[in-house]
Amino acid sequence: xxxxxxxxxxxxxxxxxxxxxxxxxxxxxxxxxxxxxxxxxxxxxxxxxxxxxxxxxxxxxxxxxxxxxxxxxxxxxxxxxxxxxxxxxxxxxxxxxxxxxxxxxxxxxxxxxxxxxxxxxxxxxxxxxxxxxxxxxxxxxxxxxxxxxxxxxxxxxxxxxxxxxxxxxxxxxxxxxxxxxxxxxxxxxxxxxxxxxxxxxxxxxxxxxxxxxxxxxxxxxxxxxxxxxxxxxxxxxxxxxxxxxxxxxxxxxxxxxxxxxxxxxxxxxxxxxxxxxxxxxxxxxxxxxxxxxxxxxxxxxxxxxxxxxxxxxxxxxxxxxxxxxxxxxxxxxxxxxxxxxxxxxxxxxxxxxxxxxxxxxxxxxxxxxxxxxxxxxxxxx
Amino acid sequence: xxxxxxxxxxxxxxxxxxxxxxxxxxxxxxxxxxxxxxxxxxxxxxxxxxxxxxxxxxxxxxxxxxxxxxxxxxxxxxxxxxxxxxxxxxxxxxxxxxxxxxxxxxxxxxxxxxxxxxxxxxxxxxxxxxxxxxxxxxxxxxxxxxxxxxxxxxxxxxxxxxxxxxxxxxxxxxxxxxxxxxxxxxxxxxxxxxxxxxxxxxxxxxxxxxxxxxxxxxxxxxxxxxxxxxxxxxxxxxxxxxxxxxxxxxxxxxxxxxxxxxxxxxxxxxxxxxxxxxxxxxxxxxxxxxxxxxxxxxxxxxxxxxxxxxxxxxxxxxxxxxxxxxxxxxxxxxxxxxxxxxxxxxxxxxxxxxxxxxxxxxxxxxxxxxxxxxxxxxxxxxxxxxxxxxxxxxxxxxxxxxxxxxxxxxxxxxxxxxxxx
Numbered sequence: 052x053x054x055x056x057x058x059x060x061x062x063x064x065x066x067x068x069x070x071x072x073x074x075x076x077x078x079x080x081x082x083x084x085x086x087x088x089x090x091x092x093x094x095x096x097x098x099x100x101x102x103x104x105x106x107x108x109x110x111x112x113x114x115x116x117x118x119x120x121x122x123x124x125x126x127x128x129x130x131x132x133x134x135x136x137x138x139x140x141x142x143x144x145x146x147x148x149x150x151x152x153x154x155x156x157x158x159x160x161x162x163x164x165x166x167x168x169x170x171x172x173x174x175x176x177x178x179x180x181x182x183x184x185x186x187x188x189x190x191x192x193x194x195x196x197x198x199x200x201x202x203x204x205x206x207x208x209x210x211x212x213x214x215x216x217x218x219x220x221x222x223x224x225x226x227x228x229x230x231x232x233x234x235x236x237x238x239x240x241x242x243x244x245x246x247x248x249x250x251x252x253x254x255x256x257x258x259x260x261x262x263x264x265x266x267x268x269x270x271x272x273x274x275x276x277x278x279x280x281x282x283x284x285x286x287x288x289x290x291x292x293x294x295x296x297x298x299x300x301x302x303x304x305x306x307x308x309x310x311x312x313x314x315x316x317x318x319x320x321x322x323x324x325x326x327x328x329x330x331x332x333x334x335x336x337x338x339x340x341x342x343x344x345x346x347x348x349x350x351x352x353x354x355x356x357x358x359x360x361x362x363x364x365x366x367x368x369x370x371x372x373x374x375x376x377x378x379x380x381x382x383x384x385x386x387x388x389x390x391x392x393x394x395x396x397x398x399x400x401x402x403x404x405x406x407x408x409x410x411x412x413x414x415x416x417x418x419x420x421x422x423x424x425x426x427x428x429x430x431x432x
Numbered sequence: 433x434x435x436x437x438x439x440x441x442x443x444x445x446x447x448x449x450x451x452x453x454x455x456x457x458x459x460x461x462x463x464x465x466x467x468x469x470x471x472x473x474x475x476x477x478x479x480x481x482x483x484x485x486x487x488x489x490x491x492x493x494x495x496x497x498x499x500x501x502x503x504x505x506x507x508x509x510x511x512x513x514x515x516x517x518x519x520x521x522x523x524x525x526x527x528x529x530x531x532x533x534x535x536x537x538x539x540x541x542x543x544x545x546x547x548x549x550x551x552x553x554x555x556x557x558x559x560x561x562x563x564x565x566x567x568x569x570x571x572x573x574x575x576x577x578x579x580x581x582x583x584x585x586x587x588x589x590x591x592x593x594x595x596x597x598x599x600x601x602x603x604x605x606x607x608x609x610x611x612x613x614x615x616x617x618x619x620x621x622x623x624x625x626x627x628x629x630x631x632x633x634x635x636x637x638x639x640x641x642x643x644x645x646x647x648x649x650x651x652x653x654x655x656x657x658x659x660x661x662x663x664x665x666x667x668x669x670x671x672x673x674x675x676x677x678x679x680x681x682x683x684x685x686x687x688x689x690x691x692x693x694x695x696x697x698x699x700x701x702x703x704x705x706x707x708x709x710x711x712x713x714x715x716x717x718x719x720x721x722x723x724x725x726x727x728x729x730x731x732x733x734x735x736x737x738x739x740x741x742x743x744x745x746x747x748x749x750x751x752x753x754x755x756x757x758x759x760x761x762x763x764x765x766x767x768x769x770x771x772x773x774x775x776x777x778x779x780x781x782x783x784x785x786x787x788x789x790x791x792x793x794x795x796x797x798x799x800x801x802x803x804x805x806x807x808x809x810x811x812x813x814x815x816x817x818x819x820x821x822x823x824x825x826x827x828x829x830x831x832x833x834x835x836x837x838x839x840x841x842x843x844x845x846x847x848x849x850x851x852x853x
Contacts, residue, residue, distance in 0.1 A: 100650070104657050155637055213834040216585070216637055217783065220776050221826040221833075228826075232819035358641055395656040400649030407642050412634040 086363060088416050089409030090377070097402045106394060114392035121387020122380030128387070130262055130271040134341060136379030137274040138163070138333040138353050143360035143371045144285045145329030150366040151289060152322035153302035158204060158219030159330040160354025161226030166197035166331020167338040168230055171249045171345040172239060174256030185255040190277070190335045197331015198324040200226070205323025209316035215323070223354075231347050241344070249345040258340035272340035278372075281329060286368040288325070298322050330354065359407045378403065454526055458518030461533045465510035468537060472544035474500035480543045481550030490681040495550065498543050506540040542805075545814045556804050558687045564793075564800030565699045565761070566591060566771070569754025570778020571785060571792030572699075572706055576747035577622075578787060579710060580740045581723040581845040585640025586625050588775025589647035590748050594618045594755020596651040599766035602668025602759065610668055611756050618752015619745050621647065626744040630737050633849045644775075652768045659766070670764045671695070695753075695761040699793070702750060706789040719743055723843035726850040736850050751775070780829035787842060799825045 094115075101111050122132050142159045149156040170193035174185060204222060207213040233239055234247035241250050258277075262269035289295040301308035301318045309315050333353065338345055360378055364370030385399035409416050474480070482496040513533045517526060570587045577584040594614040602610025621643055628639040659666040671693045679690040689696075710716035721729040722739045730736050759766050777799055784798070785791025806821045 100653070104654060106657075157637075157641070207830065207834045211834040213830070216583075217779070217833050218830050221780065221830045224773055224776060224826045225823045228819040228823040232817055235817075355641070355645065358638075359645070362638065395653050397649050397653035397656060400645060401653060402649075404642050404646035404649055407638070407645070408628070408634075411638045411642065412628055412632040414632045415628075415634075418632075 085416050086410060088420050089363075089406045092409055092416070092419065093402045093405035096405050097398055100401060101394060101398065110392050110394065114388045114394045117388040117391035118381070118384035120384070121391075122384035126262070127266065127269055128383060130269040131383035131386070132376065132379045133275055134270045134272065134379070135382040136375040137272075137278045137340065138337045139357055139360055139378050140278050140372055140375035141274075141281055141333035141336060142330045142354055142357035143364065143375055144281055144368060145326035145333075146357050146361035147364060147366035147368065147371050148285055148289065148298065148329070149322055149326040150361055151302050152298040152318065153305065154205075154208075154319065154322055154326070155216050156201070156204070156219055156323065156326050157216055157358065158201060158222050158354070159326070159333075159357050160350050160352070161219070161223035162197040162201045162327040162330035163334035163337075163350045163354045164226045164230050165200045165334070166193035166327075167334025167349060168233060168249070168345050169193050169196035169331070170256075170335035171252055171338050172233075174252040174339065175250045178253045178255070180255060182255045185253070186258060186339065189252070189256045189339055190332060193331045193335025193338075194328040195331070197334065198328035201323045201327020201330065202320055205320040208323070209319045227347070230345070234345065234347065247347055251344045252339055256339055257343065258336060270341060272336075274336035274340040277332065277336055278375075281332070282368045282372050285329075289368065294318075294321065330357075333357075356403065359403055362407050363410050451521055454517050454521040457526065457530050458514045458516070461510050461514030461517060461530070463514075464533065464537045465507045465514055468503055468510060468540045469507040472503055472540050474503050474544055474547045478547045480546035480548075482542075482546065482553040483550055484554050485683050486552075486554070489683065491683050493683045496553065500543075500547060502543050503540045506536045509536060538801075545809060545812050549812060551808060551812065554684050554687050556808055557684065558692075559804040559807070560797060560800040561688050561692060561696055562800070563803045564796040565695050566754045566757050566774050567778050567781050567799050568699050568703065568793045568796035569750055569757070570775050571781035571796055572702060572789055573747040573751035573754070574779050574782035575710075575785075575787055575789050575792055576706065576750060577625075577744045578782065578846055579723045579843055580719050580743040581726065581843055581848060581850075582626065582629055582740055582744050583636040583640065583847045584625065584744070584747060585637055585779070586621065586643035586775075587747075587751050587778050588771060588773065589640075589644040590618045590621050590751035591755035591758070591771045591775045591778075592644075592651055592769070593621050593647045594752035595758035595770055596647075596654070596755075596766050597752070598756035599666050599668050599759035599764070600654075602756075602764070603665050607669045607671055607760055610760055611671075611753070614756035614760070615749045615752045618755060619749040622745040622748020622751070623741065625748070626741045629849065630740050630744075633851070636847055636849070648769060651766070655766060655768050666766055668760055668764045670762065671760055693761055695757040698753060702753075703789045703793045710789065720843070723845055726845050726848075730850075730852065736852070740850075751778075754778075777825060780825065783842075784829060784832055 098111050098115070101114070102108075106114075121128050123129060142163055145162075146156055146159055170189040173192035174189040177185060177188070180188065200222065201219075204213075204215050204218040207218050208215050231247050234249055239249050241248050258272040258274050260269070261271045261273060261275065287295075289299065297308065297313045297318050298321075300311065301313060301315055305315060308318070334350065337349065337353070342349055356378060360371055360374045363377070364372070364374035381399050381402065385396040388394050388398070389396045409419075478500040480498045480500075480502075482498070484494075484496055485492050510533055513529050517529055570591055573587050573590065574584050594617060597617040598610045598614040600610075601613035604610075605613070625639055625643055628634045628642075629636045655666070673691055673693045674697075676690040680686040682690070689700075708716075710720065718729065718734045719739055721732075722734060722736050726736045729739075755771065758770050778792075778796070781792045781795035781799060784795035785793070802821055802825050806818045809816065809818055809821060
């Protein structure tokens with residue numbers, strides 16, 4: 052009796068999984084049209100906000116030109132866009148993987164801070180190691196510490212049922228304090244400084260710059276390859292590996308996954324740890340590739356932007372890659388906009404938030420643009 | 433038959449998990465006893481002096497002088513409570529034991545930090561009150577919306593919006609109208625959250641995160657785009673403290689409760705009103721029904737959507753009032769991201785307070801106490817880094833959420849959208 056029920060539930064779950072896996076072909080509108088509308092609507096609303104704060108039309112036009120030029124208009128702009136995209140995509144991949152496994156991990160920011168801090172400490176602790184070894188080991192240190200920090204929330208969820216949203220928020224707040232405390236320790240603090248800032252990453256620990264032979268100001272670094280490898284790896288993990296299937300199954304229907312003999316607690320911890328490793332890697336890449344040291348708030352909200360990214364990319368690795376390049380472009384273009392048109396870069400944060408509203412509430416987009424959809428009656432997810 | 437056995441197994445599970453919890457809490461108290469005995473030991477000859485009244489207070493009472501032996505006593509009491517919990521279980525007194533244990537451990541810590549010195553206890557308690565206000569109001573906003581099953585991560589954004597509007601409108605139209613505007617804007621964001629999650633059925637946590645990002649972006653944008661040039665738009669008059677005659681002369685309690693600004697009084701009144709409303713009126717009962725079992729409430733004729741809209745909007749207004757404290761109640765000027773995570777601490781206070789307004793207030797007072805203690809510790813030169821004290825509330829929240837000490841149960845339908853059939 053129970054076995055037939057379990058079987059039926061399993062069939063249901065299997066069918067749901069199939070629908071999710073083939074989403075790309077069946078749900079073109081949700082996957083392509085909604086994001087495009089979301090970006091356009093967000094840009095238009097951004098222009099309205101500029102208008103409301105007394106920016107004249109000519110400057111608004113100029114700022115959108117600057118946004119485009121600053122993000123993709125030159126080799127330097129592309130370099131900046133990709134540099135900004137690297138940590139976003141890495142952290143976003145982790146969050147997307149969590150979403151697939153049914154986990155809402157808000158803790159990327161804290162995991163990123165801990166990972167970046169670990170990479171910095173490791174690299175200046177072993178300055179004797181030669182170039183690729185120290186760089187790779189520091190990245191690994193970042194990933195491991197990020198994974199451990201995220202596992203706290205995973206283990207708590209698996210053993211006590213503590214909701215991961217609350218525990219990761221608390222772990223974020225805790226990580227800010229841990230970071231400031233660590234940065235003041237004599238072993239870690241830069242010599243001769245009274246403000247909390249870490250010693251520098253030695254040259255052998257840095258991710259090498261890729262385009263400095265054209266122009267030394269181009270900041271694009273080898274983290275680019277790390278990002279591409281991570282995209283491929285997460286795609287393989289989610290869609291081709293056994294554990295990835297377990298992640299997706301327990302995200303789609305935890306009960307069916309349990310009936311099928313999957314260890315739900317273990318899956319939760321593994322998914323959190325993988326997400327944390329990716330976020331930690333993002334922090335390490337930022338420290339070793341761009342900043343060269345850790346300081347309070349060096350994460351600059353990347354962990355929160357990555358949530359937006361994972362939603363925009365529909366938790367699909369390739370989608371997250373494109374979303375990351377879009378957000379990186381907004382970031383780089385926003386800086387140009389601030390310089391050229393004198394419009395504050397904080398406008399970009401507004402535009403990003405608006406994009407997610409439209410993405411996460413497909414019903415809203417359908418209500419605003421009813422003519423864009425053939426099946427307008429179909430509800431959101 | 434099968435049901436009966438499974439029910440008894442469930443019963444046993446609950447009992448054994450209760451016993452386990454008692455053991456864990458007992459272990460924690462015993463560990464605290466060891467800590468107080470060996471780390472927080474004060475030489476018997478030393479005394480800690482706590483100043484209770486200032487030189488200009490109407491009624492003078494002598495300083496509180498605590499001899500060093502006090503900590504020995506605390507350690508003994510902690511060990512007794514811990515051992516009792518560990519071996520016998522606490523039964524229904526367990527929570528009280530833990531509360532008393534943690535309370536006296538904090539006292540021992542104060543005595544240790546203050547040994548051979550003296551500091552102003554009343555000043556710290558009054559500061560505790562002030563720091564607790566935004567957290568308590570954030571927590572109350574959380575209670576109001578989660579009681580109707582809408583998870584409100586957006587409290588942080590609502591506080592920030594209230595702070596911003598308070599500063600802007602307070603500068604343009606005067607403090608009172610600024611306060612009204614802050615409450616209105618908070619309510620507007622509450623309504624926006626309700627619209628996103630009730631009407632458009634967006635994921636509640638995503639909606640909250642989005643509102644936070646949006647408010648942070650918008651307020652930072654206007655601060656650097658407009659306020660940087662027009663400073664007069666960000667310079668509101670601050671509400672002065674109002675002394676309540678007679679009551680404010682009471683030593684210790686007077687400065688703490690009766691010589692504060694309208695935000696402290698407002699928070700206390702709102703907590704009282706919300707408690708009465710939620711637990712003693714028809715509307716409150718309906719709201720809680722919507723949070724526990726929306727379908728049943730719907731069947732009985734309660735309009736679930738309307739109830740959710742109403743209470744989330746009210747929650748936004750409360751958070752807007754709490755946000756105005758940051759500008760109109762303290763410095764009169766808005767700075768980027770000035771709430772700095774207080775909304776999330778408010779959320780923690782709500783969980784700590786078990787989704788009850790008074791509980792949220794008590795939790796906020798504990799967090800406020802930790803916050804003001806952290807400031808004082810710098811003055812007392814204790815070897816404990818202030819960062820550890822600052823993270824204590826967060827770790828405590830994790831412990832509570834994990835159910836290691838006491839179990840907090842959210843409203844049953846919390847976080848789930850409701851689709852009318």
